[in-house]
Amino acid sequence: MSRSAAHDARNQLLRETLSNNEDARKSSVPTGETVRRITSDLGISLKSENIPSSDGARLHFIGQISAEKVLLYFHGGGFGLSAFEGHIKFLIQSQEMLAAQASTVLIAFLEYGLTKEKKYPTQLMQATEALRFLLSKGFRSSNIVVGGDSAGGxxxxxxxxxxxxxxxxxxxxxxxxxxxxxxxxxxxxxFESSSSSYRRNKEYDIFGSESMQGWATDFVLDQERNNWNEPIKADVAWWQGLQAEKVLNVYGSLEVLQEDDKILGDTLHKAGVAVKNVECKNQVHIDCILDAQFGLEVGPMSTEIWQWLATVFQRGI
Structure with missing residues (x-):
């Protein structure tokens, strides 16, 4: 079941670190600060801009601002935690992989409002305004991949x-x-935690049902849960006509969200969406982000993403 002893130790450390939501929130470093530090350390170009009409959201442009292809990215963290170092490092790794295949891609990294101060629909509004902002700058939607992990997904x-x-x-x-x-x-x-994978994978993944329920309660009221904020609620008809050429849905076989992510992927497939669903053996939640953060050997989650991004961006301008 294990990828390595080092991965097991990492997962155990994160289970302890993320076991208390309030402690995790207090230790979370502001997203903008993390982005600036890592890009500075790596000598990578950074330009940050306020997004109009977005209640304080910002876009951090990482890389060559003249690029025509863009990855608009929303980080995870239960809507309550800022971006991890691993988020930035993994995206820069992805950018470098694409550059090696002659694809220059700009990362547009969204810094959005966090709970408990900002609740639904603020984050969705900010994501929408981020895309609108990119389009207003002349980027074509056909050259934009929108992506995210966990809450960002x-x-x-x-x-x-x-x-x-x-x-x-x-x-x-x-x-x-x-x-x-x-x-x-x-x-x-x-936002439910009743699936069998919550029970089956609780000893392997980096968090459990209690912490996820806490983040969900901070984010949205029960009476406001709907297809926009809880995608598993949406039926096949809802997703028909999805405005994206390709979709990649990757998740770990050892994560508590495994069953929910599989159901979502199956629904997209039934809706006629060009989706590739990949369950990554022996990997946990956002494993590619964590590998980048801890400097560990990458697994299939990382390579699947890099191969897919290369294919999508090479479809051309």
Whole structure:
């Protein structure tokens, strides 16, 4: 069941670190600060801008600002934690992998509002305004991949829903061409914790049902749960006409969200979406992000993402 002793030790450390939501929140470093430090340490170009009409959201442009292809990325953290170092490091690794294959890709990293101060639909509104901001700068939707991990995967699916269905609290957005793709990394698609994988994988994954329920309660009221913020609720018909050419849905076989992510992927497939669903053997939640953070050997989650991104971005301008 284990990838290595080092991965096991990492997962155990994270289970302890993330076991108390309030302690994790207090130790969380602001996203902008983390982005600036890592890009500075690595000597990578960074330009940060406020997003208009977004209640304080910012986009951090990492890499060559003149690039025509963009990965708009929403980080995870239960809507209550800032970005991890691993988020930035993994995206820069991805950027370098793409550059080696002659694809220059700009990372547009969203710094969005966190709970408990900001609740739904603020984060979805900010994700929508981030895409609108990119389009206003002249980027073509057909050259944009929107992606995210965990809560960021939730936001990615929420934004995909906004492009098809009007959502209360979010200004509608229509695009002229479908997005190049959607990247879903261990997406958080259900606020329930009753699936069998919560029980089966609780000893392997980096968090359990109690912490997830706490983050969900901070994010959205029970009466506000809907297809935009809890994607597993949406039926096949909801996803028909999805405004993206390709979708990658990757998750670990050892994560508590495994069953929910599989169901979501199956629903997208039944809706006629060009989705690739990949269950990564012996990997846990957002394992590719954690490998980057801890400097460990990468697994299939990372390589699947890099191969998919290369294919999608090479479809061309």
């Amino acid at each position: 939730n936001m990615t699916l929420g934004l995909a829903s906004v492009l098809m269905h009007s959502c209360t609290g979010v200004t509608p957005l229509q695009i002229q061409e479908p997005l190049a793709g959607l990247l879903l990394i261990s997406p958080w698609v259900s």
